[in-house]
Amino acid sequence: MRQLLTQADLDDLPEDPQTRFIAIHELCTGRFDEAMKGVPNDEQWRARQLERRYASILLASGKALEIEAIASLRMPDVFNGNEDEFGDFIHNVEHVVTQIMHGNSLRKYRNSIELHGSTKDRLFALAQLMREHVERLDLPDARKDALIEHVNRFILELSKRRLSIAAIGVLLMHVTLAAGEIAEGGTALLHLGQEMFTAYAHAQQEQDRERARQLPRGDATPTLLIASNNASPPPLSRPVSESYSADLEDEIPF
Numbered sequence: 001m002r003q004l005l006t007q008a009d010l011d012d013l014p015e016d017p018q019t020r021f022i023a024i025h026e027l028c029t030g031r032f033d034e035a036m037k038g039v040p041n042d043e044q045w046r047a048r049q050l051e052r053r054y055a056s057i058l059l060a061s062g063k064a065l066e067i068e069a070i071a072s073l074r075m076p077d078v079f080n081g082n083e084d085e086f087g088d089f090i091h092n093v094e095h096v097v098t099q100i101m102h103g104n105s106l107r108k109y110r111n112s113i114e115l116h117g118s119t120k121d122r123l124f125a126l127a128q129l130m131r132e133h134v135e136r137l138d139l140p141d142a143r144k145d146a147l148i149e150h151v152n153r154f155i156l157e158l159s160k161r162r163l164s165i166a167a168i169g170v171l172l173m174h175v176t177l178a179a180g181e182i183a184e185g186g187t188a189l190l191h192l193g194q195e196m197f198t199a200y201a202h203a204q205q206e207q208d209r210e211r212a213r214q215l216p217r218g219d220a221t222p223t224l225l226i227a228s229n230n231a232s233p234p235p236l237s238r239p240v241s242e243s244y245s246a247d248l249e250d251e252i253p254f
Contacts, residue, residue, distance in 0.1 A: 002035065004028045005057050017065035018100045024061045025097050028054060048078045051086050058093055069096045110211075112164040113203040120158060122199045127155050130175070130192045137185050139178065150174045168200050 005028055013023045032054045039047045055076050062070025073092055076085035113119065131151045137144060150171055157167045175193040179186035 002031060004031045004035075004053055005061075017067060019104060021061055021065050021067055021070065022097060022100055022104070025058060025093065028057055051076070051078045055086065055089055067096070108164065109162075111166075112162040113200060113207055115158060115161060115163050119199060119203040123163070123196060124155065124158050126192055126196045126199065127151055127158065130189070130196075131155075133185065133189055133192060134178075137178070137182055137189070139182060143178070143181070147174055147178050163200070165200070165204075168196060172197060 005024065009024075009027060013020045032050060035050050036047060039050070052075075055078070058070065059073060059075055062073070070093065073089060076089040078086050115123075131148060134144060134147050134151060137147075139147070154167060154171045157163055172193045175189055179189045
């Protein structure tokens with residue numbers, strides 16, 4: 001029987017506890033559903049074993065990652081005809097997972113801008129100028145090709161609906177490093193990078209103003225709630241970070 005979760009799986013998952021749990025849930029659920037399809041009708045005991053393994057992994061992961069809304073759930077008794085217990089457990093897990101996904105989505109929204117109109121045109125024009133400038137720099141071919149590739153990847157990001165702070169941050173990091181390696185052309189390269197960041201910052205500022213006008217005031221930290229009416233909602237073990245530095249690691253597109 002295939003393992004629902006391996007050490008190799010865990011080694012490749014993101015570090016943030018909530019994002020990590022989402023990935024574990026998605027991975028294990030896919031494997032669990034696939035394994036359940038292969039259980040013969042006359043061997044339902046195997047299905048109960050799979051249910052228990054699946055629940056055990058999710059519960060253990062919630063405890064290891066200190067996600068209290070998951071860790072506080074009770075292990076379902078699947079072997080004594082209590083099918084509702086397993087169903088309630090899955091319902092509660094999915095309830096928490098959905099809240100985490102909404103939080104992740106909102107965090108990415110806050111740390112990105114919508115690409116449209118003059119902002120998109122301005123960033124695209126600056127990226128094109130940057131690529132042309134890099135092609136003329138006195139850099140080793142391998143170094144120049146690598147920098148052009150970073151610019152090209154950024155241009156691809158401009159074809160999406162939203163642009164993250166991570167995408168522009170990574171490009172500017174490589175631009176800054178390259179500018180320090182050359183005797184001529186570095187100042188112009190840094191200027192183009194500054195112009196790109198300024199265009200992004202203005203769009204972010206306008207988006208924040210619009211968001212402030214639309215949303216009610218209040219900075220309350222969201223709480224993950226389990227779906228059971230009989231359980232007290234435990235507090236988040238770790239607040240969702242809204243800082244650029246935390247999101248840069250999660251959203252680097254290349």
